[in-house]
Every structure is written in structure tokens, then in C-alpha cells.
Amino acid sequence: MELLPFDVSADSPREAHLHLSTNHRSSFVNSTWESDGSSFFIIQGLANLGEKKMILFAILLLGYIIILVGNSMIIFVALTDPKLASPMYFFLSNLSFTDIIFTTTSIPNMLSGFLTPMKTISVPGCFFQMYFFIQLAVTGRAILTVMAYDRYVAICNPLRYTTIMTRPVRLLLIAGAWGFGTVCTMPPCSMAWLQAYCFNVVRHGWCDLSSVRKLVCGDPSVDNIVSISFALLALLTTGILILTSYILIGVSISRMGAGQRLKAFTTCAAHLTVVSISYSSASFVYISYRVGTFSPEVRIIVSVLYAALTPFLNPIIYSLRNKELRESIKRTVSVIRSAAVLPSKDVSSVC
Incomplete structure (x- = not known):
């Protein structure tokens, strides 16, 4: 079966795919996917970078390991340390959990694509990956919104904080965040699944919705409108709620004394930093997709940075800004070291 080579032109995605064999054309009949010879997509990735791929592979692998270790540590200490039993750490552990799945x-x-001459993914696998990538991205921002509300209650209503942020309320807020992610993701991904695809080379590092939509046989204008509408719903809803929370926090802080202001700002600094980085990187990705001068490789690298940057920085930012979390991590690391040293001492004493 003839496959499209990777060295396609970046000028016109549809013209670049005209060399695809007719055996790869697919049809959509009676609401089912029917393939005339291809039941998979080819992920082009960064195949055109040559030997530079291995440098990117090493950097990305190291970053992914740090993401897994850092966020797993936050989840572990939040679940095991009684001193981190407040709602803030409950939401933070949920954010870390979302970040781990999101990057995974x-x-x-992407890493496996660096090691193989041609990376393929099944059609169902492609759409599952597309759905979970978008859903987890939206859910992460919804959790950041919940955390902003948590900071608002803690600073503006400190005496009622424990009565408002009860465990049922916390669980309801997290469930709402996941539900919001599902609502914003299901329509565009469902429409993409129901489309007929004439081409199967995805010019991205994974099954990105915008890149897959370029492979549609017909006119994807309606899909574009739906996708942009739900993207704006996700970004504007969470962004406005976070901004509103911090405006109210700012008004409350302005009425405090100097010492109280510093303490209140300290509790918000880490979250505010993460929110700023998250929305800035998302805006940059949006711009890169709509500026024609960016090459596909640059768009892929920007998307990878977007996918990895916030999950990578979250543990670092919260650890540096939060004294309780930092001390809890130190205690946990000390316990792990002690547990590792004790068996070796026992063995040496027996010998």
C-alpha cells in the first residue's frame, strides 16, 4: 500500500496530500466509518528535522519525567500529610492529576514518533486522543477557576471558609469542572468523528483537531464555527470567572493592613502565576495557528510547549511559593531516604 512521504510542502496542506493513493480514500456511509484500505492516520510530527529529532527527544523525555515526578509528589503529599488537609491542596492535587493525564x-x-520512521494511529485511537487532549485542557482551566474561587472565599470570607468549602462542595466543584470540560469538548469532537476523510497524514505531533480537520473531504466551515464557539466558551467563561475572583480579592486586599496584604498576596501568588502562564501559552498557540508565516514544525513545537509548560511549572511554582507544601515535600523525601537507608544498614549488620 502506497503511503504519502513525509517531505510534503508546507504551503498548502490539501495540495500536499493530493499524492495520496486512492486506496487511502475513505467514505462515510450510514453513520459509520468505512475505509477503502486505510484504517489509520499517519502522524507526521517532526520527521523533517533529521538528527535534531534526538535532541528534542531527550529534552521532551526529561521534561515528561519531571512532570510525572513533580505532580505525583504533590498528589502524594496532599493525600498523606495531615497538615495539607485544606481545600486548597485538595484542588491542587486534582490539578496535578489532570496535568499528568493531559501530558500523557x-x-x-510524540516521543514514540521520534523513534520510528513512520508513526501511525488507528482512526478510533486518533479521535480518543483528540477528545481527551481537549477535554483535559478545558478541565484544567476549570479547576484553575475553582481554585480562584477558593482563594476568593479564603480571603474575602475567612470566617466562613470552612463552612463554605465543605467536602461535598469541593467534590461538586471538581465534578463541575470535569463536566464543563466534557460539554465544551463533545460537540466539536463528535462532528469531527462524523466527517468523511479523503487524506490520512496529520501534520502535527498528535491528533490535533485543527490538523485533522484539514483532511476532511468536504467543506469544514461549520465544524470550524462550532469548534471556535466552544473554544471561546471555555476560555472566556473560565477567564472571566478567574478575573472576577481576583478583582474581588483585590478590592478586599486594598482594605487590609500591610501585614495582612502580604499574607493574602502570598496565598494567591502561585495560582496567579500559573493562570498567567496557562492563558499566555494558549493565546500564543492560537496565534501560531493563524499566522501563515509559521512553518508546521514551529506550530508543532509551540503546541508541545503549550502541552508541557504549565504541567512542568506547576509543581515548581507551588513548591517555591508555598512554604507548607515545600516543607511537606522535604519531610516526605526524608522519610523515603530513611526507608532506603535502613534496609542497607540491616543487611550490613547481618553480614
């Missing part, structure tokens, strides 16, 4: 939907696939 894309980065391992």
Missing part, C-alpha cells in the same frame, strides 16, 4: 495523552505519542 500527547507526549508519549
